[in-house]
Amino acid sequence: MPIDINKLQKQSGIIGTSDGIRQVLEMIAQVAPVDISVLISGESGTGKEVVAKAIQKSSKRTNTPLVIVNCGAIPEGIIESELFGHKKGSFTGATENRKGYFEEADKGTIFLDEIGETPLETQVKLLRVLESGEYMRVGEAKTRYTDVRIIAATNKNLEELVQKGSFRQDLYFRLKTVSIEMPSLRERVEDIGPLVERFALEFTRSNDLLYRGFMPEAIRTLKQYGWPGNVRELKNFTEKILVLEMGERITVDMVGRELSDTFPVADRNTALPVLVNQSTDKAEIDLILRQLFLLKQDTEVIQKMLVGGAVGETSDSSITMMDHGKPGLNIQERSMEITEEGQRLIRDDAIGDMKISELEEEAIRRSLRFFNHNRRKTARSLGMSERTLYRKIEEFGIEPKIKRNS
Ligand SMILES: Nc1ncnc2c1ncn2[C@@H]1O[C@H](COP(=O)(O)OP(=O)(O)OP(=O)(O)O)[C@@H](O)[C@H]1O
Numbered sequence: 533m534p535i536d537i538n539k540l541q542k543q544s545g546i547i548g549t550s551d552g553i554r555q556v557l558e559m560i561a562q563v564a565p566v567d568i569s570v571l572i573s574g575e576s577g578t579g580k581e582v583v584a585k586a587i588q589k590s591s592k593r594t595n596t597p598l599v600i601v602n603c604g605a606i607p608e609g610i611i612e613s614e615l616f617g618h619k620k621g622s623f624t625g626a627t628e629n630r631k632g633y634f635e636e637a638d639k640g641t642i643f644l645d646e647i648g649e650t651p652l653e654t655q656v657k658l659l660r661v662l663e664s665g666e667y668m669r670v671g672e673a674k675t676r677y678t679d680v681r682i683i684a685a686t687n688k689n690l691e692e693l694v695q696k697g698s699f700r701q702d703l704y705f706r707l708k709t710v711s712i713e714m715p716s717l718r719e720r721v722e723d724i725g726p727l728v729e730r731f732a733l734e735f736t737r738s739n740d741l742l743y744r745g746f747m748p749e750a751i752r753t754l755k756q757y758g759w760p761g762n763v764r765e766l767k768n769f770t771e772k773i774l775v776l777e778m779g780e781r782i783t784v785d786m787v788g789r790e791l792s793d794t795f796p797v798a799d800r801n802t803a804l805p806v807l808v809n810q811s812t813d814k815a816e817i818d819l820i821l822r823q824l825f826l827l828k829q830d831t832e833v834i835q836k837m838l839v840g841g842a843v844g845e846t847s848d849s850s851i852t853m854m855d856h857g858k859p860g861l862n863i864q865e866r867s868m869e870i871t872e873e874g875q876r877l878i879r880d881d882a883i884g885d886m887k888i889s890e891l892e893e894e895a896i897r898r899s900l901r902f903f904n905h906n907r908r909k910t911a912r913s914l915g916m917s918e919r920t921l922y923r924k925i926e927e928f929g930i931e932p933k934i935k936r937n938s
């Protein structure tokens with residue numbers, strides 16, 4: 533029985549009325565019921581994971597596990613053991629026999645995110661499991677078999693990686709047979725209105741905030757911006773502006789102010805920044821600048837609390853951000869009075885009682901929160917590799933390493 537597109541859209545929560553989104557939905561409807569591997573490509577934040585989940589939901593394997601593996605986040609040294617499992621004693625630290633993700637996903641679906649990041653040696657093994665379901669645990673000579681459906685995603689151009697020699701051509705050909713290309717948000721600006729509406733409703737509802745909607749001109753302005761971070765960036769923006777303009781109807785001025793605030797390097801001569809051609813890198817630098825700015829403000833708020841004798845939860849950046857919207861707490865003005873002495877990030881009396889690892893953990897936690905748990909951006913902002921970040925997250929027990937849905 534063919535899948536009804538409207539039902540699929542409702543069930544999957546994929547918002548959009550553009551041709552691009554219609555085509556994606558049609559592809560999902562076509563490929564979901566067939567047990568075939570799928571490659572989803574597209575820029576960061578375009579909804580690749582949403583699509584992967586929609587495929588699994590509409591497939592025959594809907595009641596079996598969906599195992600999500602971020603290939604870019606697993607340290608190279610253990611990626612094969614993570615994917616295929618290992619035998620006790622096969623390497624230092626292998627104290628038990630261990631199942632890999634492919635084994636856990638047996639009868640279900642595996643989502644290999646950022647497949648372009650897998651090391652070449654692992655790619656050979658992926659090809660084998662893709663073609664025949666066969667694999668071996670690390671340190672074992674026995675061939676095992678798994679019945680999984682593979683969905684892979686990449687925000688890299690795999691063809692370019694093949695040319696550069698970092699991605700195997702045979703694996704690329706095998707993967708690209710069925711592929712879904714996610715359009716960037718700037719290629720489907722008509723979806724911006726419905727997306728903002730949905731994100732705003734969800735956010736205000738779950739946070740018990742008053743929501744009065746966006747003025748049509750405000751939405752029109754949002755359509756002029758390039759959204760290098762695509763839907764994820766739009767979602768973050770929507771949530772942020774709702775917090776800053778608490779309870780107000782969102783006007784074109786608010787959007788303009790917030791856009792130029794968020795991206796301070798933009799051309800100040802125009803009333804609105806024209807950011808359509810802004811590269812992702814630049815947008816990320818802007819985000820980082822903004823993060824630093826917020827951190828600085830946080831410090832000032834803490835400073836103020838210290839002077840006032842109360843150090844409370846206000847060091848939480850999200851709470852501080854809300855404070856920015858409140859009249860009366862004019863942080864920018866205050867910052868002029870703060871002396872160089874006061875700008876120190878670490879209080880003198882904390883010295884002798886302070887560990888680098890704690891500072892590191894704090895920086896990671898706050899950056900994660902700031903970047904809405906986007907680990908790639910967090911890693912970049914902290915100047916560490918994504919792999920290192922994942923290791924630290926695990927080390928500090930900040931978040932579960934790999935998401936698994938069952
Ligand atoms: N069409 C859509 N409708 C509703 N929400 C969407 C849509 N596309 C993306 N989102 C939301 O945007 C955010 C980013 O989506 P997702 O994680 O699927 O992107 P991605 O392509 O996997 O990004 P990355 O390459 O950075 O991993 C999520 O919060 C997701 O729910």
Ligand SMILES: [Mg+2]
Binds near residue numbers: 580581645
């Ligand atoms: Mg993703």
